[in-house]
Amino acid sequence: MGVLERVDRRKAKAVAIAVPEVALETDRLIRGDCIAAMRALPDACVDMIFADPPYNLQLGGDLSRPDGSHVDAVTDAWDKFDSFAAYDAFTRDWLREARRILKPTGTLWVIGSYHNIFRVGASLQDQGFWILNDIIWRKANPMPNFKGTRFTNAHETLIWASQSEKAKYTFNYRAMKTLNDELQMRSDWVLPICGGQERLKKGGTKVHPTQKPESLLYRVMLACTKPGDVVLDPFFGTGTTGAVAKRLGRKWIGIEREESYIEAALERIEAALPLDESAVAIMQTPRQAPKVAFGTLVETGLLSPGATLCDTKRRWKAVVRADGSLECEGETGSIHGLGAKLQGAPSCNGWTFWQVDSADGLKPLDTLRQNYLLATEP
């Protein structure tokens, strides 16, 4: 079991003395500004805060796809800040209130991208929060980089933090290990972005530009709360946190300002059905087959630039280059592309076409890939 699946009794009592036992009203949405709304809540009253604040994206002009279609960017007023200083002040303010209303045994989750997460992370450390992990949400299906100017931005970062270094907190270690096929849950989670039936739409257009997938909240809550715990989301949006809390038998409080989001959130949570224990157990992440790019073999030294490959009949001999491309008779390309080009075929599986010359004869490139997998698999 985790560090704390039962609360430290002495601390729990101390809280009970400081804050008169008034039943906290839960499973409700508070309309209005998140900082003002949090101020109205008592000290140490929630077990988890999940926050998805504005990212302060600072986007430039319009962006088009290669096919000419327009990319629907996040241009909402709530994501606009005048400066880093203004964003930092906003961050400090909501974090301070979050810290106050969070129980000593509670934990904070914040999600962000490189635009804002470094500022948020530094700010919460400054306030005394103790980072337990940073978690990488590796998007299974991110939007590509259309202009070929950077790496595809394929992840977002979550920070998980306790109130202080010595604080006790809930971590359902066993549940996470079960969810991950009996391997310890890692700090990188592969999950699809929110789309399909799950994505809330009105009149054919998305209700919220940045709706988070329920699978993400599901894992967060399953890992770090107990049934009956209170989860607060100060940037509630369309209520993913509320819907998942209801499903998992946790209590929730949402704070949201925009009426259009509120309406969609309430309707959605109303429709959400609590799961029974057996259904929860079924939801497992499928283990993805590890994919290895040819370039990885070059990078990791299993094959050096300058090495030669040939086909099974030794008709062609190709030289490996630094980026994992091949060169043969003045032609260059990927292992698949060059193989196809040389044979005049529309396509070619380079892993089986290209051979490595070894002591015991030619072996397909694929055996090197198998070696890599054997060496790196846990």
Add this chain to the structure above:
Amino acid sequence: MGVLERVDRRKAKAVAIAVPEVALETDRLIRGDCIAAMRALPDACVDMIFADPPYNLQLGGDLSRPDGSHVDAVTDAWDKFDSFAAYDAFTRDWLREARRILKPTGTLWVIGSYHNIFRVGASLQDQGFWILNDIIWRKANPMPNFKGTRFTNAHETLIWASQSEKAKYTFNYRAMKTLNDELQMRSDWVLPICGGQERLKKGGTKVHPTQKPESLLYRVMLACTKPGDVVLDPFFGTGTTGAVAKRLGRKWIGIEREESYIEAALERIEAALPLDESAVAIMQTPRQAPKVAFGTLVETGLLSPGATLCDTKRRWKAVVRADGSLECEGETGSIHGLGAKLQGAPSCNGWTFWQVDSADGLKPLDTLRQNYLLATEP
């Protein structure tokens, strides 16, 4: 081709004027404190800085594995800071010098973990660096979390930043796509940790507690530098940056304080073998061909005035006019401009948008351009 695979000539000249052309001494290790050593270097003299600063780990007591064996943690004096404020001051200082000695077209890479990366990221944004990506090094074989109190910390974070929002920088887009089996390289990289033969040891114990794998530096340098570029590493350690730079035909400068690391680094780099030029070559976009104006095809008779072009779906039919402009549905313009206008798109590549009807179906205009080039090449 990336944003910039050759330097902006005007900017390069400006630098040459500001900084007298004194040959920078490269492929060498500077002993001593990184900030003092950087101060001795001229402005705008390096193309890339790769920094692996102390992580400020704040580890508590000793850590033991379940079998009772002791975990060799990072407890070196260089990783001790009295407070976040002290660490922040240190970060500001080395980043300021890094910014000064980095060329306007250069980029900065920093690697860290959740202990320090948020502070480093916020600090470099404050200094004016423009984050291009944050990259997740997803460790293929991380150390498990022995106590079962948190998620297995299975990644580290790298930040890639240019000097400013508008700065030009090198990104070898095509090489990265090739390296990743013809898919855009994403912001999450799966690479094994440094071990086996690669891990430097002396008397059976590791020389450096946090030696980075060469595969990581390999990808960083292949992505963001050109052959002959100067790469500086202010926290050189055992010289992974130097060894990979030598292999890839880049120049390097390392700064290191600890004599034990220096010794290992120099020995290692001495033994590293440079790849020959053909192996270091990377895939480029087919753009080295001289520019051909559309009008030239009309002038030379490859396409006659009055000929018709259409798009792939035959939605539009355009007539070629004598001056190389097109006419369609009363609209006229260049091959690019008219294509954009008809689609209602902000821009359009006319060479691939417009098709020529031939015996074996539609072929993009670009094939005519290729024919012209073949016919006119010496």
Add this chain to the structure above:
DNA sequence: AGCTATAATGAATCACTAG
């Protein structure tokens, strides 16, 4: 109904040169 082809879209800091 079932299968295949086409279209749409997602937290994105997304071009460069010449004049």
Add this chain to the structure above:
DNA sequence: ACTAGTGATTCATTATAGC
């Protein structure tokens, strides 16, 4: 500094249309 012209550039998934 700004404008205009050329031309380089996308992946996984879902929804819809066509057969």
